[in-house]
Each structure stands twice: as structure tokens, then as C-alpha cells.
Amino acid sequence: MKRKAHLFGIRHHGPGSAALLKGALDALDPACVLIEGSTEGDALIQHAALPGMKPPLAMLFYAADEAANAVFAPFAEFSPEWVAMQWALAHGRPVRFIDWPAAVSLALTKAAREEGLAALERKAAELAENSDGEDPEEGAPKAPTIRLDPLDLLAEAAGYGDGESLWNGLIEQHGSGQSPLEIFAAIEAAMTEARQHQADAGGMSDAEWLREKRREAFMRGHIGDALKQHDGEVAVVIGAWHVGGLRAETTVAEDRAIVKDLPKVKVEATWAPWSDGRLSYASGYGAGVISPGWYRHLWSLYSSDRHDGPEAFAAVWQARTAALLRQEGFDASTASAIEAARLALGLASMRGLSVPGLAEMRDASLSSLCHGDDIPLAMIERKLYIGSRIGEIDEAVPQMPLAKDFELWCRRTRLKPEETASEIKLDLRSEAGLLKSTFLHRLNLIGVHWGRLIDAEAGRGTYREIWSLAWSPDMSVGLAEALVWGPTIEQAAAAATIDRGRNANGIAGLSELVRGALVADLPEAASACIDLLQAAAVQNNDITDLMNAVAPLVRVVRYGTARKLPEPELRALITALSVEVNAGVRIGSRQLDDDAVSQRIIAMRAYDEALGLFGDPALLEEWRRQLALLVDDEQAAAPVVGFSLRRLHDLSLWDEPRISAAFSRQIVGESPTRAGAFIEAFISGSAEVLIQDQTLLFLVDEWLCALDEEVFVESLPLFRRALTGFDAVGRKRIMERIAGGRKERSAAPDVIEDNPAFERALPLLKTILGVDAHDF
Numbered sequence: 001m002k003r004k005a006h007l008f009g010i011r012h013h014g015p016g017s018a019a020l021l022k023g024a025l026d027a028l029d030p031a032c033v034l035i036e037g038s039t040e041g042d043a044l045i046q047h048a049a050l051p052g053m054k055p056p057l058a059m060l061f062y063a064a065d066e067a068a069n070a071v072f073a074p075f076a077e078f079s080p081e082w083v084a085m086q087w088a089l090a091h092g093r094p095v096r097f098i099d100w101p102a103a104v105s106l107a108l109t110k111a112a113r114e115e116g117l118a119a120l121e122r123k124a125a126e127l128a129e130n131s132d133g134e135d136p137e138e139g140a141p142k143a144p145t146i147r148l149d150p151l152d153l154l155a156e157a158a159g160y161g162d163g164e165s166l167w168n169g170l171i172e173q174h175g176s177g178q179s180p181l182e183i184f185a186a187i188e189a190a191m192t193e194a195r196q197h198q199a200d201a202g203g204m205s206d207a208e209w210l211r212e213k214r215r216e217a218f219m220r221g222h223i224g225d226a227l228k229q230h231d232g233e234v235a236v237v238i239g240a241w242h243v244g245g246l247r248a249e250t251t252v253a254e255d256r257a258i259v260k261d262l263p264k265v266k267v268e269a270t271w272a273p274w275s276d277g278r279l280s281y282a283s284g285y286g287a288g289v290i291s292p293g294w295y296r297h298l299w300s301l302y303s304s305d306r307h308d309g310p311e312a313f314a315a316v317w318q319a320r321t322a323a324l325l326r327q328e329g330f331d332a333s334t335a336s337a338i339e340a341a342r343l344a345l346g347l348a349s350m351r352g353l354s355v356p357g358l359a360e361m362r363d364a365s366l367s368s369l370c371h372g373d374d375i376p377l378a379m380i381e382r383k384l385y386i387g388s389r390i391g392e393i394d395e396a397v398p399q400m401p402l403a404k405d406f407e408l409w410c411r412r413t414r415l416k417p418e419e420t421a422s423e424i425k426l427d428l429r430s431e432a433g434l435l436k437s438t439f440l441h442r443l444n445l446i447g448v449h450w451g452r453l454i455d456a457e458a459g460r461g462t463y464r465e466i467w468s469l470a471w472s473p474d475m476s477v478g479l480a481e482a483l484v485w486g487p488t489i490e491q492a493a494a495a496a497t498i499d500r501g502r503n504a505n506g507i508a509g510l511s512e513l514v515r516g517a518l519v520a521d522l523p524e525a526a527s528a529c530i531d532l533l534q535a536a537a538v539q540n541n542d543i544t545d546l547m548n549a550v551a552p553l554v555r556v557v558r559y560g561t562a563r564k565l566p567e568p569e570l571r572a573l574i575t576a577l578s579v580e581v582n583a584g585v586r587i588g589s590r591q592l593d594d595d596a597v598s599q600r601i602i603a604m605r606a607y608d609e610a611l612g613l614f615g616d617p618a619l620l621e622e623w624r625r626q627l628a629l630l631v632d633d634e635q636a637a638a639p640v641v642g643f644s645l646r647r648l649h650d651l652s653l654w655d656e657p658r659i660s661a662a663f664s665r666q667i668v669g670e671s672p673t674r675a676g677a678f679i680e681a682f683i684s685g686s687a688e689v690l691i692q693d694q695t696l697l698f699l700v701d702e703w704l705c706a707l708d709e710e711v712f713v714e715s716l717p718l719f720r721r722a723l724t725g726f727d728a729v730g731r732k733r734i735m736e737r738i739a740g741g742r743k744e745r746s747a748a749p750d751v752i753e754d755n756p757a758f759e760r761a762l763p764l765l766k767t768i769l770g771v772d773a774h775d776f
Helices: 015-028 037-048 080-091 102-129 149-159 165-173 180-200 206-229 240-246 253-260 292-304 310-327 333-348 360-367 374-386 401-413 431-445 475-484 490-504 509-521 522-541 543-561 565-582 594-614 617-630 639-650 656-666 673-683 687-692 694-706 707-724 726-738 756-769
Strands: 006-010 030-037 057-063 065-074 093-101 234-239 267-273 422-426 449-454 464-469
Touching: 006 015, 006 080, 006 180, 006 240, 015 080, 015 165, 015 180, 015 234, 015 464, 015 656, 030 037, 030 065, 030 080, 030 102, 030 206, 030 360, 037 057, 037 093, 037 102, 037 267, 057 102, 057 475, 065 102, 065 475, 080 093, 093 206, 093 431, 093 449, 102 267, 149 165, 206 253, 234 240, 267 475, 267 594, 292 310, 292 374, 310 333, 310 360, 310 374, 310 464, 333 360, 360 374, 401 475, 401 490, 422 431, 422 726, 431 449, 431 464, 431 490, 431 509, 431 707, 475 490, 490 509, 490 522, 509 543, 522 543, 522 565, 543 565, 543 594, 565 594, 565 617, 594 617, 594 639, 617 639, 639 656, 639 673, 656 673, 656 694
Parallel strands: 006 234, 030 093, 030 234
Antiparallel strands: 057 065, 057 267, 422 464, 449 464
């Protein structure tokens, strides 16, 4: 009689399946354990038994020449595959994976992606050739794709609402006292029949069937090899859907033919931390579960040696729910938690369940702890039902160099990856704060955006940074991708920055790279980018680009008190760029289209602010002289003139009569379009400034009042657009201020009395405000 392997059809990440599997393995005591999974993972199995391996974890398979082409194989502590590995390692039995190699699946994925892009290009070409622009296939009827879930078919036959409820009720929350081997035999019979019904009904496309048949051909080959190599029983742990396919009668020749000549790529494999959030359906993970937190609690019931029973199981869950509610500020007493546990047990009994399920627990919590209000429960849903755990890898496990260096940095900086977003405040004057900032900046340079800088140069001078941190397991792929730059985070960040600089378009991007390299403490990369920026600036005649390059460099100089920076070189570069801007801004502000004008105004604001921070009197004086020349230049774009005149007014460089005269010249006799663009740039900013600045406000008021009806109607939409930046309260206050009329200023005293105390405090006040004597 032909020997057969024992096929254990499980649900990925199912605690009930895992408990049944452990019982089945104990009863069968197989000589070999085979698990559904890519064969490249065989070398990683031995690490699963190490004490420092704390799920959720994942095997990461990625193409050696394209790390972005990657796939994860996640495991929780309640995953049947993880339990199978642990059982085999503990009993000293051979264990290996039997699915098709990741080398094949990644190659096919890449080919499908390339074919999809080629199809889109062909489609675009066909549409371009079609003179009327219509899709020739648009009217063709398309057959609907029917996707039948075999579990839903079984659920309908058994009287359950859906396949999820069926599997949870019969398998994941099965209780105790049932023979695991008998249950798996029943699963095999049921899933084989459901799969056949799915095939007969056309529930999958031909491409999907071909993919699964190829996978199962690989599996059958490995199972056959194991039966030849081992005299004892062979246990095979696979997804329940595959059981019927592996029992199909095929020949070795047929299986070899279906997998012949499949493409392959070179693959690297390693362990990577995973998270509860990525185990859930909500993350987009296809084999995910609705509630990893709930499944972990179920696993505690099945894996515990105490066998406390459903009562303690319900009580612990409701106590956890009550504790989380109290953390959010809601009333949740111990008595209410006890009542919720009793209610969950009662609901389970009424519904014919041996153990309360997630629905029963939730209904009980909603009633007893939340008094029927969904909001408190919604506040804790992620922590309670999903969980926030991120796995840990044992130090003895070989990892890719960047991942190892990442862990070393985490230990040095005492930063722990967490999926839940958190906020940290760094003081750059402290060694610990500066180290964390450097680490996070370097990660950003290699495309691993664990931290997002949400506030810098705020608070006490330039010594503080505020970061928002949120880790995702996908960032492990980012670390793998960055391996092309170097084996450590420092080397990779430096090489990536230099390469990006060599391929940068425009000097503004180079300026940002210089800033990024300096705040990440990468002096060699910064020097290389400075050289590239200097070379590019010589050939660049785009004034907007030059302006945009100055601002980030000036911000970098502001870090000089917290970081060691090449300040002389930076100041020389800023000076050279600023001289070019000042020399070309007037001529370069003529004949600009709308988009160019919009970008120019943004750049001028940033440049004007940067020069003020830089504090070079000669550059400031020349810039302000250019602003005055722009106001008198009839060919300059109207918004540029409006911005220039506003700065001259704000800096008190021109007196009120001169400002009024220049204002009148720009609007009297001009078209409503040009006048409106001038006004929009002139009054841009905060409504509060316009309210408090009487000169500005009544200049605009007098202009409006002097318009005839036709011009007023034509100008009104443009003026309304200029005011869109003000909120409703600001616009109302402007109206009230105009209604109040012009107020006479009180005469200033001719003689200002000396104040010795103020004179003594003035140097410190200047230092605090960051101003110099020449600003007064």
C-alpha cells in the first residue's frame, strides 16, 4: 500500500489551529515535519528556538539585485507554522519548508509587473493613435470575475453567516475534549469538497489556478522526497485550502512539467521584526486576521498549563478592557469588569459556544463597561483588538549588515521601534539628544523614514527638535534596499547623499542635501555636495532656484552651536549665492508666467527671511536696495513689486508718503488684472498685521473707494482672492477697523528718558531675540 503523509490543514495565524496542531503532533510523533513556506527559509528555521526570538517575526525574502522586490512570511506565537517549528526543534526532528522557492515567486512577480507596465504603454499608444481619443475596447462587455470563498460555501451549508464565523466557531474557539487527528481528518474532507465545488463554479481565474497548481507541484515533490527519506510518519502543515490539491492524483512527470523552465532570481533571506498591526486584515496583509490581540488571548487559553477554563479566560479579557478604558479616562470599575465577564459567559452559553468569542466579549464590554456607548470602546480598539507588539530577534541570529547596525544604534540611542506613533523632544545640547537626532537624520537619508521632523529651531533657540516616530515592518525592506550604499547606516547615508547630489536637478535640491548631510553628521558627504553646489551655481541663471538654495544653508548655520559644522565654508557659499541673487533679481523678475511668479514670491519670502538670519550687513543692504529698484521697475511682475513694496514698508525703509506714492503708481491706470495681482502680494500675510498697520489698511481702503463702478466690479473677484488667506474672524475685524476710521497717532516725546536698568539688560535681550546692534 502506498504511504501517505499526514496533511494538517490549518489557518495561518489561527490559535485554535495551532493548539490542534500541537496536539496532533504529540499524538502522531512524526519523524519529519514539513511546512508550507518558501524553501529559502530552511536555513532560518534553526534560529526559531533561540530565547531572544520573540514573535511577531517574519522571514524576509528579497531579490539580491532589487531589494524592493521582496516578500514577507510572518509568524505570531499563535501561528501554526511557528508552533510546528518549535515542536520539531524541541523534539529534534527534521523540519523544512516545501512551497515554491521565493526565487520563483519573486521572478514571476517582477515579470508580471513589467508586463503590466508594457500593457499600459501599449494601451496609451493605441489611445494616442485613435483620433477621437476613445478606447476601442471600452464598449466591449467584460465577464465579471467571480471569487468564491470555499469557507463561505461550507458556512452556508452549516447555517453560519460566513466562513469566518464557521472557522472561528468550530476550529479557533473549539474548546477542549476533541481529538486533533479526527478534527484534521474532518477538515480535509470538508475543504476537499469545497475546493472541488469552487473549481466547478469557476471561482478562480485560469492564471490563479495555474499559480496554485505550480505551488502544489513543488509541495508534492518535497513530500515525496520526505516519504523516501524517512521511515516514520511525515507531518505536513499547510493551509487548509491546499489539502485537496495535494491529494490529487498526479504523476511525478506531470509535476515536473508544470514547474519546468520557471524564471528565477537570486534571493537573500533573513529574519525581520513584524508587528501586530501588520498581522491584521486592516494592514492589507492577505493572510491576516481580524484581531491579533484577541487571537493572542485565545492562545493563552490553549497554551497555558493551568487550564483555568472559560471563566478565568473571560475575566482576564474584561479586566484588560477595563484597564485600557481607565487609561483613557473612562470609569471602569472592577465590579463592572466582573459583570462583563459573567455576561460574556452567558452569551456564549445562549449561542451554543463552549468559550466566549470576540463578539460575545465585545457585546459584554459594550453593555457592562461602556453602558451601551460605542465611543469609549472605539478609543481602545487598536490597543485591545489589534495590539501594539513588535517582535524582537535574538542577538545570535545573523542579519544583513544594515539591520544589525540599526539594532546597535537603537541600543545606543535607547530608541525602541514601536508601531504606535509617538513624539519625542530632543535637546541637541545633550550628547544623548544629538545622537538620536543624528541617527534619525541618517535613516531619512537612506529612505527609512522611522522619524519625521515636525518641529525644529523652535522653543529655546536652535537646540530643540521634535520628532514623530512610527515604525513599520516594511522599513526592513528599506534597510535591505540601502545595502547598495554600504554596510553601516553612516556609510550608506553618506554614499546615498553623494549619489543623489550627483543626480540632483537644480541647486535647491543640492542645498537641501548639504543641510541633510550636515545635520546627519556626515562631513565628507557635506563637502562633496558643497563642491557640487558651487559648480552648479556657476552655471545656474535661475534666480528662484538660487534663492531656494540659500534658505536651507542659512538654517544649517543656525545649528552651529549644537553641531560641528564647516561654518567658514558655508558662510562663503551663502555669500556667493546671495551675491548672484542680488545681482540678477531685478532683471530676472521680468516676463514671468503665473507659475514662475508664484514660485518666485515663495522663494523671495524665504530668501528675505534667510538674509535676516544670516546677518551680513552688506548683503542685507544690497538686497533692500534691489527691492527699491524692483518697485520702480515698470517691467517687473506685479506680484514681485507688491512683495517688494510691502517689505520696504514693514522694514520702515520708506516713509508713509513714499509708500503711498509707490502704491498709487502701481494701481492707477493699470488693468484690473495687474492691479489685483499687485494688491494680492502687497497685503499677503496675517489679517492681524493689516488690522494693526493703519498705513497698509487705509492705502487699500482709499484705492477701493476711488474706483469707478466698472473697474470696481472687474477688480472685485481679484480682491476677494487676495483676502482668501484671512479667516472669517480676521475679515470681520478688518471691516470693523475700517468702520472706525483713521486714528491720529499720539505725538512721541522729544526726549526719551534714560533707563539704566534697561540699558544693562539690552545686550542680553538682543542675544535672546537673536538681533545685532546694526538692526536698530
